[in-house]
Amino acid sequence: MIALSVDGTAVTVPEGATILDACDAAGVETPTLCFLKTLAPVNACRVCVVELEGSRVLVPACARKAEPAMVVRTDTERVRHSRKMVLEFLASSVDLSTAPEAQRFARTYAADPDRYGAQARTVETPPKIDNNLYVRDYAKCILCYKCVEACGTEAQNTFAIAAAGRGFDAHISTEYDVPLPDSACVYCGNCIAVCPTGALMFSSEHAMRAEGTWDESRQTQTDTICPYCGVGCTLRLTVQDNAIVTVGSPLESGVTHGNLCVKGRFGTVYVQHRDDG
Secondary structure, three states: OEEEEEOOEEEEEOOOOEHHHHHHHOOOOOOOOOOOOOOOOOOOOOOOEEEEOOOOOOEEOOOOEOOOOOEEEOOOHHHHHHHHHHHHHHHHHOOOOOOHHHHHHHHHOOOOHHHHOHHHOOOOOOOEOOOOOEEEOHHHOOOOOHHHHHHOOOOOOOOOEEEEOOHHHOEEEEHHHOOHHHOOOOOOOHHHHHOOOOOEEEHHHHHHHHHOOOOHHHEEEEEEEOOOOOOOOEEEEEEEOOEEEEEEOOOOOOOOOOOOOHHHHHHHHHHHOOOOO
8 A cells, every 4th residue: 555645635545556545545636638537547637637746847647656755736726727728729729618617627727728719720620421420520539549549459459540630630530530339449438438529429329419309407327237148247228218229338347347238228229219110
């Protein structure tokens, strides 16, 4: 066990734990966008940075391992300013209208992306609608790389997508930027499950939002078991107006850890094809 201090509170975490784990143990909420407990940290968003005594620079809490006698501060002026700037940069260049957590963090740190002007919208691009299952709207992409990780060694091992380009041209792409049906994608939808901004979205949700009928206040969630094979994956069905609108799986499931195959995530629509005859 490792003993350290977080905002003046003494905490103890197991060896191998991160500063983020220590913050959780201390009851301190730390904003994250690129982090997910089922994926390896990639240090992309930098919104989780904290001040570490003796360190010249702010360090990412999600990836830095806890060390004995560390003194961590999460709410200093330097930390708050850094987080505010990161959130402003993201919100000024990307559409975060379907990213409630990012919006909440922006309010917490009083981020004002409008001060950069409309010309900061550097990633505006029309949605890619080239299949019947999900939509890729990269105008909402913050390059957190969660989808790349989920498609790679962390979960699916399909490697259908990766980061392409540099600087302002950096984007998530299929091989040679081919349409999704021509790529290696197997439509497991695990990329959708980990996306924090709605850049990847069920076609059903995308259509309902366009129609103005998507209403989370009228939605319920029910857990059930996938009927397709004997693995026993847990499905979390989101239902609105007696129709399944999206399907996921809880991260805490010991079988799926949030991951599903194409049948589990997209194959339940058959229950809505009722025979009225």
